Amino acid sequence: MMHPTHAPDHVFNETAGWYAGDFHAHTTCSDGQHTPAELVALAVTEGLDFLTITDHNNTDAFDALDAALPLPVLRGVEVTLPSGHFNVIGLNDKPSWLQRIPAMLANAASSNEPVLEGSFVDMLMDECRNDAPLVSLNHPLLKPWEWNEPDIRLSRLTCVEIWNDPTWPDNAIANPATVDLWSKWLNAGYRITAIGGSDFHFTGSGPGPYLPALNLPRTVVFAQCLSAAAILEGVRQGRVYVTMEPLIRFHARANGHTFDIGDDMPTAFGEVQLEASVQTMLGEVSLQIIKNGEIIAEKRCGSEGQIICQEPLTSEPLWVRCDVRDGEGRLVAVTNPIFGGKWPAPPERRFRDFFHDEQED
Ligand SMILES: [Zn+2]
Ligand SMILES: [Zn+2]
DSSP states (O other), X not given: OOOGGGSTTOOSBOOOEEEEEOSOBOOTTTTOSSOHHHHHHHHHHTTOSBEEEEEETOOTHHHHOOXXXXXXXXEEEEEEETTEEEEEEOOSSOOGXXXXXXXXXXXXXXXXXXXXXXXXXXXXXXXXXXXXXXXEEOSTTOTTSOXXXXXXXXXXXXXXXXXXXTTSTTHHHHHHHHHHHHHHHHHTTOOOEEEEEOOBOOSSOXXXXXXXXXXXXXXXXXXXXXXXXXXXXHHHTTOEEEESSOEEEEEXXXXXXXXXXXXXXXXXXXXXXXXXXXXXXXXXXXXEEEETTEEEEEEEESSEEEEEEEEEXXXXXXXXXXXXXXXXXXXXXXXXXXXESOOOOOOOOBGGGGXXXXXXX
């Protein structure tokens, strides 16, 4: 019988607050080095509040975990296709579509024709959405695992992994490029929550500037309590920031109300005061407030700093977020937005619509 701590609504901490964890990690059930139990123990050692296990095309890790859990472990899978990867997070049990993937892959391998057409993946994602609250596009611009299904509709996605394992040297380019792509999606009216994923496979050394670590980056989620269900709900509401280390607070104050990351201020008009603060051990950092993709305020600060600016607030669609860059200008933390103004439902757009070159043919 399943231990009660495995239930999605099992509460590990009753306090509402910001909880840090990981949405992308592998075990020996696919190509990871640690057994599921070892990975859970490592998550505790590294100070995570929650963990997600996302093995390639299977959820076997959850059959192997039967003891009491010390933290919420979200049930996920990395749907791994020749044309790209996406995480399905928050499953309750073994989904039926998972069994069909090996046959699809065998088919694709024995044929020169592309079997997994865009419309097919679109339908698969639709099915995933019926079984789990979060469907997240993984490392969409990281070669050679970049997303190659240009026809999927963005409405299929609830999340995008803007920050993947920084130990891969190519992520020095792919991660910031994904943040830029996500900004375009936000400008187009899509409320897709940005999350991070360490894509953890093993401890040891990597080819890049960082050592592989569960929790690098970490994704910090505001949840009403610490349970798997509350974390999933926090992500669904966009109450999330992604960080390599800095702690961020970001608020908007308008018409006597305070709004937090993920909030909407559709009925607030006049002027909004934006307040961001950071705490970090990275040395000098730059704190930026971004409005609809453009920097509107910036301040350099040391281990602690704050920035405040005012912006007019009308019915015009507006999103604001806070970014942190290190002394060399590299992004080290990104919040999800606070939204203002009136946002009409976005027209149906596809992944390819946001790449200039492909729009022309
Ligand atoms: Zn992947
Ligand atoms: Zn992965």
